[in-house]
Amino acid sequence: QVQLVESGGGLVQPGGSLRLSCATSGSIFSPWAMGWYRQAPGKQRELVASITRAGSTNYADSVKGRFTISSDNAKNTVYLQMISLNSEDTATYYCFANIVQSGTHWGQGTQVTVSS
Numbered sequence: 001q002v003q004l005v006e007s008g009g010g011l012v013q014p015g016g017s018l019r020l021s022c023a024t025s026g027s028i029f030s031p032w033a034m035g036w037y038r039q040a041p042g043k044q045r046e047l048v049a050s051i052t053r054a055g056s057t058n059y060a061d062s063v064k065g066r067f068t069i070s071s072d073n074a075k076n077t078v079y080l081q082m083i084s085l086n087s088e089d090t091a092t093y094y095c096f097a098n099i100v101q102s103g104t105h106w107g108q109g110t111q112v113t114v115s116s
Helices: none
Strands: 003-007 009-014 019-023 034-039 048-054 057-059 067-073 077-082 092-100 105-106 110-114
Touching: 003 057, 003 092, 003 105, 019 034, 019 092, 019 105, 019 110, 034 067, 048 067, 057 067, 077 092
Parallel strands: 009 110
Antiparallel strands: 003 019, 019 077, 034 048, 034 092, 048 057, 067 077, 092 105, 092 110
Protein backbone atom coordinates (compact mmCIF):
# COMPACT_ATOMS: atom_id res chain seq x y z
CA GLN A 1 0.00 0.00 0.00
CA VAL A 2 1.35 3.38 -1.01
CA GLN A 3 1.94 5.74 1.88
CA LEU A 4 2.93 9.40 1.93
CA VAL A 5 4.38 10.71 5.17
CA GLU A 6 4.58 14.46 5.60
CA SER A 7 6.57 16.47 8.09
CA GLY A 8 7.68 20.03 8.76
CA GLY A 9 4.48 21.93 9.42
CA GLY A 10 3.95 24.15 12.42
CA LEU A 11 3.45 27.64 13.74
CA VAL A 12 5.57 30.42 12.31
CA GLN A 13 5.52 34.19 12.55
CA PRO A 14 4.74 36.36 9.51
CA GLY A 15 7.84 36.67 7.39
CA GLY A 16 9.19 33.37 8.66
CA SER A 17 10.14 30.18 6.87
CA LEU A 18 9.23 26.52 6.96
CA ARG A 19 10.29 23.45 5.03
CA LEU A 20 7.85 20.64 4.36
CA SER A 21 8.92 17.12 3.44
CA CYS A 22 6.93 14.22 2.03
CA ALA A 23 8.29 10.71 1.60
CA THR A 24 6.57 8.05 -0.50
CA SER A 25 6.80 4.37 0.33
CA GLY A 26 5.06 1.08 -0.38
CA SER A 27 5.24 1.12 -4.18
CA ILE A 28 7.65 -0.63 -6.49
CA PHE A 29 6.92 2.12 -9.00
CA SER A 30 8.20 5.66 -8.62
CA PRO A 31 5.96 8.70 -8.90
CA TRP A 32 6.15 10.61 -12.18
CA ALA A 33 5.08 13.75 -10.35
CA MET A 34 4.75 14.93 -6.78
CA GLY A 35 3.65 18.12 -5.15
CA TRP A 36 1.54 19.97 -2.65
CA TYR A 37 -2.00 21.22 -2.39
CA ARG A 38 -3.33 23.29 0.46
CA GLN A 39 -6.73 23.98 1.91
CA ALA A 40 -7.65 26.82 4.23
CA PRO A 41 -10.86 26.81 6.27
CA GLY A 42 -13.83 27.68 4.10
CA LYS A 43 -11.78 27.61 0.91
CA GLN A 44 -11.28 25.14 -1.89
CA ARG A 45 -8.18 23.01 -2.08
CA GLU A 46 -5.64 24.63 -4.37
CA LEU A 47 -2.47 23.44 -6.03
CA VAL A 48 0.58 25.06 -4.47
CA ALA A 49 3.41 23.50 -6.43
CA SER A 50 4.31 20.38 -8.33
CA ILE A 51 7.42 18.79 -9.77
CA THR A 52 7.86 16.01 -12.29
CA ARG A 53 10.47 13.31 -12.07
CA ALA A 54 12.29 15.12 -14.87
CA GLY A 55 12.43 18.26 -12.76
CA SER A 56 9.76 20.43 -14.35
CA THR A 57 8.04 22.62 -11.79
CA ASN A 58 4.76 24.47 -11.55
CA TYR A 59 3.68 27.03 -8.95
CA ALA A 60 0.54 28.85 -7.96
CA ASP A 61 0.85 32.55 -8.72
CA SER A 62 0.38 33.36 -5.04
CA VAL A 63 3.57 31.53 -4.03
CA LYS A 64 5.90 32.26 -6.94
CA GLY A 65 9.14 33.74 -5.72
CA ARG A 66 8.49 32.61 -2.13
CA PHE A 67 8.11 28.84 -2.33
CA THR A 68 10.53 26.39 -3.89
CA ILE A 69 9.70 22.77 -4.63
CA SER A 70 12.41 20.16 -5.01
CA SER A 71 12.69 16.42 -4.96
CA ASP A 72 15.04 13.53 -4.31
CA ASN A 73 14.08 10.90 -6.86
CA ALA A 74 16.21 8.23 -5.23
CA LYS A 75 14.18 8.64 -2.05
CA ASN A 76 10.82 9.38 -3.72
CA THR A 77 10.68 12.45 -1.51
CA VAL A 78 9.47 15.96 -2.27
CA TYR A 79 10.25 19.14 -0.36
CA LEU A 80 8.61 22.54 -0.17
CA GLN A 81 10.75 25.39 1.07
CA MET A 82 8.55 28.31 2.08
CA ILE A 83 9.84 31.79 2.88
CA SER A 84 8.22 35.16 3.52
CA LEU A 85 5.17 33.43 4.91
CA ASN A 86 2.04 35.45 5.56
CA SER A 87 -1.35 34.79 7.07
CA GLU A 88 -2.81 33.81 3.72
CA ASP A 89 -0.47 30.83 3.66
CA THR A 90 -2.19 29.38 6.72
CA ALA A 91 -3.72 26.09 5.64
CA THR A 92 -3.45 22.36 5.80
CA TYR A 93 -0.88 21.25 3.25
CA TYR A 94 -1.39 17.94 1.50
CA CYS A 95 1.31 16.10 -0.36
CA PHE A 96 0.39 14.06 -3.43
CA ALA A 97 2.18 11.58 -5.64
CA ASN A 98 1.09 10.53 -9.11
CA ILE A 99 2.06 6.96 -9.97
CA VAL A 100 1.17 5.74 -13.43
CA GLN A 101 0.34 2.23 -12.31
CA SER A 102 -1.79 3.14 -9.30
CA GLY A 103 -3.06 6.70 -9.64
CA THR A 104 -2.88 9.65 -7.26
CA HIS A 105 -2.01 9.14 -3.63
CA TRP A 106 -2.33 11.61 -0.78
CA GLY A 107 -0.65 12.35 2.50
CA GLN A 108 -2.56 12.91 5.71
CA GLY A 109 -1.94 16.66 5.70
CA THR A 110 0.26 18.90 7.78
CA GLN A 111 -0.88 22.16 9.34
CA VAL A 112 0.92 25.40 8.60
CA THR A 113 -0.15 28.36 10.72
CA VAL A 114 1.28 31.83 10.16
CA SER A 115 0.54 34.04 13.11
CA SER A 116 2.20 36.46 15.47
